[in-house]
Amino acid sequence: MMIEIKGSQFVNKGAELMVHAVIQQIKQRWPEAELVMAANPNSPYVERAKLGAYQKLSLRKNIVDLNIISYKLPKKFRHWLKHKWGIITEADITHVFDASGFAYGDQWGSLTIKALAGEISRSKAHGQTYIFLPQALGPFTRTKDVSYLKRVLPEADLICAREDSSFKHVRDLIGDSPNLYKFPDFTNLVKGVLPEYFVDGQDKVLIIPNSNMISSRNNHSAWKENYLRVLNEAVSVVESRGLKAVLLNHEGTGDGEICDQVNQAAGGRLELIHEPNPLKVKGIIGASHAVICSRFHGCVSALSQGVPCIGTSWSHKYERLYEEYLQSECLIQPEISKEDLSKTLDIALELSNGQAQVEVRNAMKTQSEDLWQVVSNKLI
DSSP states (O other), X not given: OEEEEETOOSSBHHHHHHXXXXXXXXXXXXXXXXXXXXXXXXXXXXXXXXXXXXXXOOOEETTEEOGGGGGGSOHHXXXXXXXXXXXXXXXXXXXXXXXXXXXXXXXXXXXXXXXXXXXXXXXXXXTXXXXXXXXXXXXXXXXXXXXXXXHHGGGSSEEEESSHHHHHHHHHHHOSOTTEEEOOOGGGGOOOOOOTTOOOGGXXXXXXXXXXXXXTTOSOXXXXXXXXXXXXXXXXXXXXXXXXXXXXXXXHHHHHHHHHHHHHHTTTOSEEEOOOOHHHHXXXXXXXXXXXXXXXXXXXXXXXXXXXXEEOOSSHHHHHHHHXXXXXXXXXXXXXXXXXXXXXXXXXXXXXXXXXXXXXXXXXXXXXXXXXXXXXXXXX
């Protein structure tokens, strides 16, 4: 059994947390399975090697996709590549677990959809299993994208939309297909690890920025004018309560630059965390007094652990997430005033461990356990 974890990376801590979530389940359910990961700019060899993953050889560059050639290579040659160099071709993979998170939709390029269509078609032609783990999907309005997806999505063994909007986007393409399910983000089953350096967490409120909030991907244009103001005022609100505002970089250079700008506006006095281990990031979030967050998996890590969390949004996935956790009041708009931001923090503190919220987050974990049983059934 050769399982590719597709869409993995190590810069975005949420994406890396998904990798750990998948690996935990693989080790538990299919201990004999071998792992495969493909190279990409945010997934360097050293990080993949630490997980014991074989390196997938991709024969695709932009619009040219030659991966079909891998099926023509002699098995002895592919065996040599694997055991001599640790290289795996597409033809060697038996199961694909697509954990892309949010990679397919109008906010991303059409080339990704075209490549996906080719991969699924080849996968099914050669008896492989293709599973979309819970992720945000759509919207899909480009004519070519719609054509590709209508053709290949019914061929996937399992498509797990992460919330109602994504489910609808896919159902609008393929109807009530028996391979289409809805399951929540599955990182809610992963336990965080609290690093020794993070102390007095109940005196700290994390501020987790997201460079997408001010990028062209965000259709809420008002955020581009208000985002830094809101973060700066968040620091003031936190400190007015006798708490410490702490900046946490959840992904790379872009988010780090926003952290630096907020810290400069605060006179450079704020604690700034660059934690490379996603399990420790989740542990830090779980030990904090509250979180003001623009990263999806930062929000999931807070909400699933009962940590008060104010969120911002640049995609439908945030609205649906806060609806599911019964905390829509905690998702703020760009024009919010400092006074209303303070009131929203009070609401978040009140809602985080309300009876209904506790029940729903426990139910979400049960659904994630059900997800992996459905996946297991597909692999029998």
